Amino acid sequence: MWIEILLFFAACFLLLYRYITKSFGRWEKEGIPTLPGTFPYGSHAEILTQSRHMNDVFKEDYEKLKDSPVVGAYMLGKPVLYINDMELIKTIMVKDFNHFMDRDDSNMTNAMAGGDIDKYWHTQMTTLSGEAWKEVRSTFTPIFTSGKMKAMMQFITEVGNSMVKELERLADAEEDFEFKSVTGKFSLDSIATCAFGFNPNSYEDKDNSFVKNAAPIFQSDSMFDMLLFTRFIPLGSWIHKKLGLNIMRPKQTKFFVDIIRQALKHRRESGEKRNDLIDMMIECMKNQDESRSDGKKQMDEDTLISTAFVMLVAGYDTTGMTLSYLAFYLSTNPEVQAKLQVEIDEAFAENDGKLPDYNTILSLPYLDMVIQETLRFVSPIGGLTRACTKPYTIPGTNIHLKEDDVVIIPISGIHQDPNYYPNPEKFNPENFSKEAKASRSPYTFQAFGQGPRGCIGMRFAMLEVKLAACEILNKFTILPSAKTPEKQICDPGHDLGYFLGGLWGKVQRR
Numbered sequence: 300m301w302i303e304i305l306l307f308f309a310a311c312f313l314l315l316y317r318y319i320t321k322s323f324g325r326w327e328k329e330g331i332p333t334l335p336g337t338f339p340y341g342s343h344a345e346i347l348t349q350s351r352h353m354n355d356v357f358k359e360d361y362e363k364l365k366d367s368p369v370v371g372a373y374m375l376g377k378p379v380l381y382i383n384d385m386e387l388i389k390t391i392m393v394k395d396f397n398h399f400m401d402r403d404d405s406n407m408t409n410a411m412a413g414g415d416i417d418k419y420w421h422t423q424m425t426t427l428s429g430e431a432w433k434e435v436r437s438t439f440t441p442i443f444t445s446g447k448m449k450a451m452m453q454f455i456t457e458v459g460n461s462m463v464k465e466l467e468r469l470a471d472a473e474e475d476f477e478f479k480s481v482t483g484k485f486s487l488d489s490i491a492t493c494a495f496g497f498n499p500n501s502y503e504d505k506d507n508s509f510v511k512n513a514a515p516i517f518q519s520d521s522m523f524d525m526l527l528f529t530r531f532i533p534l535g536s537w538i539h540k541k542l543g544l545n546i547m548r549p550k551q552t553k554f555f556v557d558i559i560r561q562a563l564k565h566r567r568e569s570g571e572k573r574n575d576l577i578d579m580m581i582e583c584m585k586n587q588d589e590s591r592s593d594g595k596k597q598m599d600e601d602t603l604i605s606t607a608f609v610m611l612v613a614g615y616d617t618t619g620m621t622l623s624y625l626a627f628y629l630s631t632n633p634e635v636q637a638k639l640q641v642e643i644d645e646a647f648a649e650n651d652g653k654l655p656d657y658n659t660i661l662s663l664p665y666l667d668m669v670i671q672e673t674l675r676f677v678s679p680i681g682g683l684t685r686a687c688t689k690p691y692t693i694p695g696t697n698i699h700l701k702e703d704d705v706v707i708i709p710i711s712g713i714h715q716d717p718n719y720y721p722n723p724e725k726f727n728p729e730n731f732s733k734e735a736k737a738s739r740s741p742y743t744f745q746a747f748g749q750g751p752r753g754c755i756g757m758r759f760a761m762l763e764v765k766l767a768a769c770e771i772l773n774k775f776t777i778l779p780s781a782k783t784p785e786k787q788i789c790d791p792g793h794d795l796g797y798f799l800g801g802l803w804g805k806v807q808r809r
């Protein structure tokens with residue numbers, strides 16, 4: 300009996316060993332500079348040990364071999380190709396996009412599938428592939444036009460007013476605070492009121508269940524990692540699907556799915572219109588169905604729910620973090636803050652002391668430069684992927700990519716490359732002056748990605764961040780705090796790039 304058990308485990312180990320190592324050496328054979336793979340983790344032990352954040356790994360990998368236009372590596376057993384050359388990046392993201400339409404390979408996409416709750420992750424715009432992605436992306440693209448965002452600005456402004464009240468309280472108490480504890484509420488309430496039709500009032504209602512459920516959406520733990528890992532081994536995701544297992548933060552996902560479903564039901568039954576993202580999504584789906592000649596309904600309620608849910612998943616923490624980095628770099632670069640305050644004060648003065656209008660906020664030049672520099676300095680997402688969807692030969696080389704091969708754009712490395720950004724360790728908004736931008740490829744800035752698969756919410760995010768910055772800097776000066784750890788190290792337990800110990804500061808009324 301024990302012998303059989305031992306043999307069974309030995310056979311499983313051998314199978315796993317073979318599965319992981321079978322592609323090792325592929326890039327080396329093609330003469331590509333490569334970060335060699337080792338069983339069981341490939342080129343990066345950090346993936347299994349969670350000892351370093353992927354944003355830091357991408358940066359270090361880029362620095363090691365950045366002079367080579369492509370660099371091979373292995374993620375677990377998967378051969379991946381880093382793309383370091385700007386022309387090649389442009390070719391993959393834009394020119395030859397029809398070969399790289401998908402973000403994830405089939406393993407990764409399947410890893411999102413499981414039971415009835417996990418399906419909302421599997422069918423999100425970020426995960427969808429091929430024609431299904433195209434359909435969803437083109438249906439919902441019109442919700443981010445200027446006219447529609449202008450209509451939504453009133454909701455974001457209401458949230459901004461609550462944030463100002465909270466900052467007034469903190470200023471009067473002369474209290475140090477972790478920036479994201481304030482900016483995260485702003486981004487959560489903004490996206491919730493726009494995409495879910497419901498303002499959780501996070502500043503007033505500290506025990507709100509909306510806030511409690513949003514916080515863990517990006518937080519990993521070892522149980523989650525282990526379960527996710529089992530979906531990458533042969534038959535793993537098939538077994539999960541058969542058993543109907545939900546591992547993608549099912550409690551929180553169900554909570555949000557139920558809220559969106561109720562909001563939809565309410566809109567349909569009451570006929571109420573609020574001109575928010577939910578209304579616009581309902582509208583987009585109606586237009587899509589009406590324009591179809593076959594009379595079939597293309598999208599169901601679940602597609603809409605997944606899309607509203609992805610707005611929260613993709614838009615909440617990214618924007619809250621960006622605002623938090625912005626507050627931190629302004630607090631530590633007072634001369635930049637003072638210059639920005641002059642620009643913002645003038646815009647308020649020209650509007651009789653009131654918040655400037657949509658067009659003015661979006662066109663303040665120095666504010667735009669400061670936010671771009673913030674996202675260059677540190678981006679929530681430090682690397683992008685594209686999966687090859689049709690066999691492809693990298694132009695000017697003999698490197699052949701097969702369907703399902705993955706390429707990586709190492710954002711965190713490119714953003715710190717002195718060839719593009721002189722003195723990259725210095726926070727310098729002049730990196731985004733007209734002249735500086737004209738002197739380098741636009742593909743050197745990738746905080747929102749690029750091309751048809753780039754961030755669909757970029758304009759919405761920029762509106763949120765700019766509006767919040769105007770509200771804050773017109774009324775307060777942001778000061779640094781000794782509570783911020785001296786060195787900023789990305790938290791490996793967080794999917795996005797945020798720092799261990801947080802970013803602290805305080806505000807002073809002006």
Ligand code: HEM
Pocket residue numbers: 402424425426436609610611613614615617618621679680683684745746747748749750751752753754755756757759760761
């Ligand atoms: C400062 C805030 C944000 C940052 C830094 C950010 C960054 C990104 C990046 C890097 C990508 C991948 C792009 C690529 O692969 O080329 C992405 C995709 C995406 N983002 Fe954002 N994002 C932000 C805010 C938002 C907001 C507010 C929303 C929604 C309201 C949103 C919705 C999405 C969606 C749906 C995708 C997937 C697009 C697709 O696959 O077609 N993002 N974002």
